[in-house]
Amino acid sequence: MITKRPPLTPLQTQTSKLLDSRQYKSAELLALMELSNLRHDASQTNPLTLASMLHLLADACHRQQRYRSSVRYYREGIELIHAHYDDTKNNKLDENNSNRVKSQWEAELRIAECRALFDSGMVHDAVSTLERCFPITNHLDGNASNGRHMCNVECHMLLGGMYVKIRRKEDAIQEYKWALSIDPYVLEAVECLAKLGCDEKGLLSSLEAGIDRVKMEQKEILRASSADVDSNNNNSEEQSTTIQDNTNNATTSTTTTALPEEETLRQNASAQTNLHKNQLQSSLKHYTELTTKYPYHPYFLLHLANIQQELGHILPSEQNYKRIRALDQHWTEGMDHYAHLLFQLRHSRKNAFVMGQGGYLHYHYSCHGNRDDIIATSTAARERCGIEVTLGELGTDMLSADDKKPESWNCLGLYHLSREDHEKALAFLDKAIALKPEYAFSHLLRGSILLASHRSDHARSAFFRANNLQRDIPSFEGLVESYLANGQHKEAVCSAKEAISVNIHDARALTLVGLALAQAPPSSVRGEGKEKAKRALKKAIALDQGALRPLFALVDIYASEGEYATCIKLLHDGIENGGKVAENSPLCAVGTWNKAHTDIIRAKMAEIHTLNEEYGDALECYHIALALNPQNGLAQQGIERVEKFLNGIDPDEEEEMGEVDDDEMHDDDGEYY
Numbered sequence: 001m002i003t004k005r006p007p008l009t010p011l012q013t014q015t016s017k018l019l020d021s022r023q024y025k026s027a028e029l030l031a032l033m034e035l036s037n038l039r040h041d042a043s044q045t046n047p048l049t050l051a052s053m054l055h056l057l058a059d060a061c062h063r064q065q066r067y068r069s070s071v072r073y074y075r076e077g078i079e080l081i082h083a084h085y086d087d088t089k090n091n092k093l094d095e096n097n098s099n100r101v102k103s104q105w106e107a108e109l110r111i112a113e114c115r116a117l118f119d120s121g122m123v124h125d126a127v128s129t130l131e132r133c134f135p136i137t138n139h140l141d142g143n144a145s146n147g148r149h150m151c152n153v154e155c156h157m158l159l160g161g162m163y164v165k166i167r168r169k170e171d172a173i174q175e176y177k178w179a180l181s182i183d184p185y186v187l188e189a190v191e192c193l194a195k196l197g198c199d200e201k202g203l204l205s206s207l208e209a210g211i212d213r214v215k216m217e218q219k220e221i222l223r224a225s226s227a228d229v230d231s232n233n234n235n236s237e238e239q240s241t242t243i244q245d246n247t248n249n250a251t252t253s254t255t256t257t258a259l260p261e262e263e264t265l266r267q268n269a270s271a272q273t274n275l276h277k278n279q280l281q282s283s284l285k286h287y288t289e290l291t292t293k294y295p296y297h298p299y300f301l302l303h304l305a306n307i308q309q310e311l312g313h314i315l316p317s318e319q320n321y322k323r324i325r326a327l328d329q330h331w332t333e334g335m336d337h338y339a340h341l342l343f344q345l346r347h348s349r350k351n352a353f354v355m356g357q358g359g360y361l362h363y364h365y366s367c368h369g370n371r372d373d374i375i376a377t378s379t380a381a382r383e384r385c386g387i388e389v390t391l392g393e394l395g396t397d398m399l400s401a402d403d404k405k406p407e408s409w410n411c412l413g414l415y416h417l418s419r420e421d422h423e424k425a426l427a428f429l430d431k432a433i434a435l436k437p438e439y440a441f442s443h444l445l446r447g448s449i450l451l452a453s454h455r456s457d458h459a460r461s462a463f464f465r466a467n468n469l470q471r472d473i474p475s476f477e478g479l480v481e482s483y484l485a486n487g488q489h490k491e492a493v494c495s496a497k498e499a500i501s502v503n504i505h506d507a508r509a510l511t512l513v514g515l516a517l518a519q520a521p522p523s524s525v526r527g528e529g530k531e532k533a534k535r536a537l538k539k540a541i542a543l544d545q546g547a548l549r550p551l552f553a554l555v556d557i558y559a560s561e562g563e564y565a566t567c568i569k570l571l572h573d574g575i576e577n578g579g580k581v582a583e584n585s586p587l588c589a590v591g592t593w594n595k596a597h598t599d600i601i602r603a604k605m606a607e608i609h610t611l612n613e614e615y616g617d618a619l620e621c622y623h624i625a626l627a628l629n630p631q632n633g634l635a636q637q638g639i640e641r642v643e644k645f646l647n648g649i650d651p652d653e654e655e656e657m658g659e660v661d662d663d664e665m666h667d668d669d670g671e672y673y
Contacts, residue, residue, distance in 0.1 A: 005105060006048045009034065015056045024063040031057040051080040055109060062112065067120035074113035081106045099132045100149060107134070107150045111158065118162055127162050130155065153179050153186055160192065173198050177206040184210030184265055194272035195470075203269050211259055264293070271303070278472060278503035280307050291320075298324050302334045309341050310474075312546075317341060325394075330401035335394065336410035336441060342391045343414045391415045406432035406439045413445065422453050440470035447478045456485035473499060473508045480512045489520040507544035510536050515553055530557055545577045548597055552604060564612040571605045599628035603635045610642055618642050 008016065011034040018027035035053050038045045058073035085102040101107040110133050117126035134148040134155060148155070160175035173196050176189040184207050193203050259265075271286030287304040294300055301320050308317035321338040324331055395415045398408040413428035426449055432442040447462030463478035476499035483492035496512035503509060514537035520529045534557060540550035551574045555567045575598055606621035619642055625635040644651045 005052060006046055008052060009049065011037075012053055012056060015053075015060075019056065019059055019063070022063075024060050028057065028060040028064070031060055047080040047084055051077040051084075054080070058109075058112065058116075062116050062119075065119070067116045070116045071113055071120070074109050074116065078106055078109045078113065081109070100135055101133050104150065107152070107155070110134070111152075111155050115158060118158070123162050123165050127159065127166065130159050130162075134159075148178070151178070153183050156182070157186065157189065160189070164192070164196070169196055172196060177202070180206040181209040182213065184214060184259070186210075187265075187268065190269050190272055194269075194276040197276065198273070200270060200273040200277075203273055204266065207265060207269050211262060211265070214259060264290070275303065275307065278506055280311055283307055284311065296327060298327050298331055301327075306334065306337055309337060314341065314345070318345070329397055332398050332402050332405050332407050334407065335398060336407040336414070336445075339391060339394055339411040339414045340445070342387055342394070343418050345387050388415075388418055391418055404435060406436040406442050408432075409435065410442055410445060417449060422449055425449055438469055440466045440472075440475065443469065444475055444478065447482070451478065451482060451485065454485075456482045460486065471502055473502060473506055473512075476502065477508065477512060480516055484516065484519055489516065492516040493520060505543060507540040507547050507550060510540035510543065511547070511550040511553065514540060514550060518553065518557055530561075533557060541574075545574070546597070548574075548600065551601075555604065555608065559608060559611060564608055567608045568605060571601055571608070574601050599625040599632050600634070602628065603632060603638060606635070606638050606642075610638070610645070613645075615642050615646055 011030060015027050015031045015034065018024075018030060031053060035050075035057060038050050038053055054073045054077035058070045058077065061067075061070035061073060082102060085106070101110055110129070114126040114130050117123075117129065134151045137149050156175045156179035160172045160179065163169070163172035163175060173193060176193045176196070177198075179186050180189045180193070180203075190203065190207070193206075267286055267290060271283050271290065274280075274283035274286065284304070284307045287300055287307060290300045291297065291304050301324050305317045305320035305324070308314075308320065318338075318341060321335070321341065324335070324338075391411075392415050395408070395411040398405075398411050402408060409428045409432035413425040413432070416428065417425035426446065429442055429446045429449070432439070433446065436442070443462050443466035447459045447466060450456075450459035450462060460479065460482035463475055463482055467475035467479055476495060479495045480492045480499070483489070483495060493513070493516040496509070496516040499509040499512050500506075514533040516533075517529045517536060518533035522529060534554060537550045537554040537557075540547065541554065544550075551570060555570055558564075558566045558570070602621050602625035606618040606625065609615070609618035609621060619639065622635045622638045622642070625632050626639075629635075641651050
């Protein structure tokens with residue numbers, strides 16, 4: 001039922017104008033004047049006129065963030081409207097339905113009341129109120145229908161967000177589906193459903209229901225307009241028949257014609273579900289097509305850049321981040337991932353290539369010499385400085401744009417991390433987490449820094465929190481590496497196997513299993529740890545022939561067994577096959593090949609030759625690596641190491657002697673003081 005709202009009084013009209021002009025304090029003062037007048041003459045006041053005034057006053061308080069006051073005024077207005085409905089209907093509903101909203105006006109006030117409750121932190125009260133006042137309607141057979149009683153898109157989205165807040169995942173999914181089935185253009189509902197793990201089939205089904213609903217609404221509008229034409233038509237019967245035939249033809253064409261951007265809605269839904277199901281190649285394909293169609297859409301560009309970054313396509317990812325910055329210099333959402341990419345590039349210049357380093361801060365990108373902002377003749381120090389300046393500018397822009405977003409503080413933390421200041425970086429990440437505890441990337445970065453600082457216990461807690469918020473491969477990587485650093489091999493193996501459930505076709509998950517099994521003691525895996533690790537790593541390489549981590553892990557296992565010829569063959573295969581796509585590889589498999597990895601493989605090959613005392617071959621490989629990348633620090637250090645061997649000096653013994661001398665000096669200092 002639609003309760004007819006009474007006409008606004010002169011003061012109410014002025015209050016409404018003030019609200020439209022965002023003059024909330026003035027609107028509140030004027031509303032209180034009108035409210036005082038109405039309550040003074042309560043016996044002669046229409047209750048609905050008083051409800052209108054309470055509605056305006058509550059809105060003014062809500063806009064001023066006085067949530068408790070607004071809740072009180074909303075409830076007073078709701079009681080008046082609810083009571084008026086009972087009086088006019090002259091019958092009472094049963095007790096089970098006594099709290100159910102009875103008009104669109106009452107529904108509007110209930111939603112506003114619950115939004116104020118949510119904003120004030122009373123989430124459970126808001127949820128229970130919405131559930132009580134907007135019950136799920138049922139068919140005669142008891143099955144739930146497609147929505148709640150008199151619930152609109154705003155109500156479904158609000159309730160879905162609150163269900164997420166209190167971790168009622170399935171209920172949140174249902175609310176977002178209902179919102180999408182009402183309006184297919186609610187793109188936020190698509191993103192929320194994808195994040196909650198809704199399957200693609202179920203999401204597309206709700207989307208199609210929404211598309212059909214909009215088409216039906218358009219059809220009804222056309223029928224209503226044709227009825228108006230018929231009622232006002234005074235022409236002959238033949239003319240009326242002709243008009244009706246034309247109207248029917250128009251109606252048919254309306255129901256068969258696609259909605260504006262209908263195919264884009266479907267493609268966006270598929271892209272989102274594939275992304276959050278870790279089917280990165282499929283999602284990459286969709287977002288590439290979307291950014292081609294909408295080249296100035298920052299959200300599509302952001303998703304494309306994120307996927308490219310995770311797949312190891314560093315240069316295209318960097319270019320897309322730059323496009324976003326060019327479109328909007330103060331864009332903050334997701335730009336901490338760009339800051340992380342700049343951090344990785346800076347460390348690639350330093351060649352801090354440590355395969356054992358954990359979490360999401362793998363320093364596994366070699367120098368990419370074709371970056372547009374770097375002159376080919378620049379020195380390594382100038383290149384590092386240039387990236388550091390870019391990272392600092394990005395952090396400054398984000399912080400000035402919005403210092404209430406975690407992305408801004410994450411960016412600042414990464415800037416200080418690039419300056420080797422771990423404590424200050426952690427302090428800024430803690431600030432980001434305090435602003436938005438449910439943002440998984442902040443916890444991921446924090447865990448990575450703690451792990452790199454050899455604080456594996458604290459790192460494990462951070463990665464566990466990140467994984468609890470967003471079950472993806474990077475958070476599992478951090479968990480496994482934290483467990484291994486603590487010597488908890490059984491837990492590491494279990495977490496690695498659990499990572500496979502995220503995406504069975506992701507080489508990174510299989511790599512985690514191989515790494516965990518390789519380091520597990522023989523007693524925990526019945527003496528078959530290394531053989532199982534080899535099988536897992538070979539499967540990972542088969543899925544992603546360009547991935548370095550499983551390749552190097554497999555090489556290390558064979559090297560520990562003295563099978564150097566096998567190691568060299570694996571590395572040669574890695575160079576030859578790295579750029580190829582594995583046959584029968586599923587579209588959702590993750591591929592991370594980058595041509596710039598070749599110099600790192602050559603350096604690894606030289607390391608194996610050195611272990612096998614083939615110093616000539618080792619020098620040749622190191623020089624090839626330097627020819628591919630003059631800034632390859634591993635090759636430079638390796639050449640020095642091989643030259644020492646050729647001169648009859650054992651560099652390992654030399655390092656041990658240096659450590660002993662340092663310890664003696666510290667002991668002497670202690671005695672002196």
